Amino acid sequence: MHGELGPGQTLTLRGVAAEFDVSMTPAREAIRRLSAEGALSVSSSGRVSAPELTADRIEELAALRSLIEVELSSRALPRAHMALIERLYTINNRISEQIAKHDAVGYIRANLEFHRTLYLRAQAPAMLAMAETVWLQLGPTMRARYGKLQSKEAPRYHRLIMSALKAGDEPGLRLAVRSDVTQGLKVLLA
Amino acid sequence: MHGELGPGQTLTLRGVAAEFDVSMTPAREAIRRLSAEGALSVSSSGRVSAPELTADRIEELAALRSLIEVELSSRALPRAHMALIERLYTINNRISEQIAKHDAVGYIRANLEFHRTLYLRAQAPAMLAMAETVWLQLGPTMRARYGKLQSKEAPRYHRLIMSALKAGDEPGLRLAVRSDVTQGLKVLLA
DNA sequence: TTTACTGATTTGTGATCACAAATGGGGTAT
DNA sequence: ATACCCCATTTGTGATCACAAATCAGTAAA
Secondary structure (H helix, E strand, O other): OOOOOOOOOEEOHHHHHHHOOOOHHHHHHHHHHHHHOOOOEEOOOOOEEOOOOOHHHHHHHHHHHHHHHHHHHHHHHHHOOHHHHHHHHHHHHHHHHHHHOOOHHHHHHHHHHHHHHHHHOOOOHHHHHHHHHHHHHHHHHHHHHHHHOOOOOOOOHHHHHHHHHHHOOHHHHHHHHHHHHHHHHHHHHO | OOOOOOOOOEEOHHHHHHHOOOOHHHHHHHHHHHHHOOOOEEOOOOOEEOOOOOHHHHHHHHHHHHHHHHHHHHHHHHHOOHHHHHHHHHHHHHHHHHHHOOOHHHHHHHHHHHHHHHHHOOOOHHHHHHHHHHHHHHHHHHHHHHHHOOOOOOOHHHHHHHHHHHHOOHHHHHHHHHHHHHHHHHHHHO
């Protein structure tokens, strides 16, 4: 999810088992679970690797993000009080720090935390799980793109999201979230 | 997905292994994979069962169905030619037959085939997989409800879906699909 | 009748192993 | 230089096992 694996990077059962100092059995379960969510792809011979997404699939996943996350933000809006918005500001500053450090994994992690913090307020665990499944699938690709990008500014639409939250402006919030996702898509397809 | 398991019904590794005449290992992988998708829930002690959904969660899953399936139908519309629509008619008749036979599992299966046939045309595998994950989670609950319902008529909105397809009417199609899902939700919460 | 306890049984977990298939590299022939 | 082939090694799969925890039934006490 955080882009610790690049697209196409392969994993072996014994490798993962050794890395976490367990036997093959738990490693196998973890890998199979991630494959079931589409986070890892298995070749016909059973070998597992981080997925290399086609442009079509990236577009699909971005469309899913948009559908689900707009709904999540909309459901979070009535429950969003000031403490939450301040927390979002803090996280947003952390995002800028990670960008300054050129830390791709840190950037992705902080960016997702921004979104998750907002969506947790929606009290919609099934939807949040769906959104996270999508993030999981996009992780390796995001890392590959953001790793190459130098000196990107902090996500422009995050400020719009926060001010729409503060104003209780639902249409504005929906638009801001959709724009943020779309902007992310543009980066991935650039 | 088809409601062969009722809500709360428990599964054991050794039970599934014996049922399919394999060892515990493949049974475990299958069960863990289904748990990862939310199709089975695991208790804190690791025991697995078909999920018993709360009303809140059912509403969430129905909202997800609506979001994703409306989008899928919309993407399928430009590619839907006459042969597809005729196929939908055939499946819809099969649905009526299953209702007449009071076969809950057969009804669910045919109903999902109707939707899947349409959505396959969208050429959006990631979205379809998401929709199927939702169906998977709703399976046991649907069976429990439809099993009790006697003499239900065939889904009213399927005809609307087909005529909107024939007319190339996108807003009408979106509305018809949303109505069909909403109608299904009403049955589940009744 | 209900509650509490206890021992037999069931059950998930992690580990290990044998085996077949796939992979990858080095050498040979064209 | 390229394509092909062959063999050592890696890798996933399914099976089995030991063990601890949880579950369940049956009994006894209140």
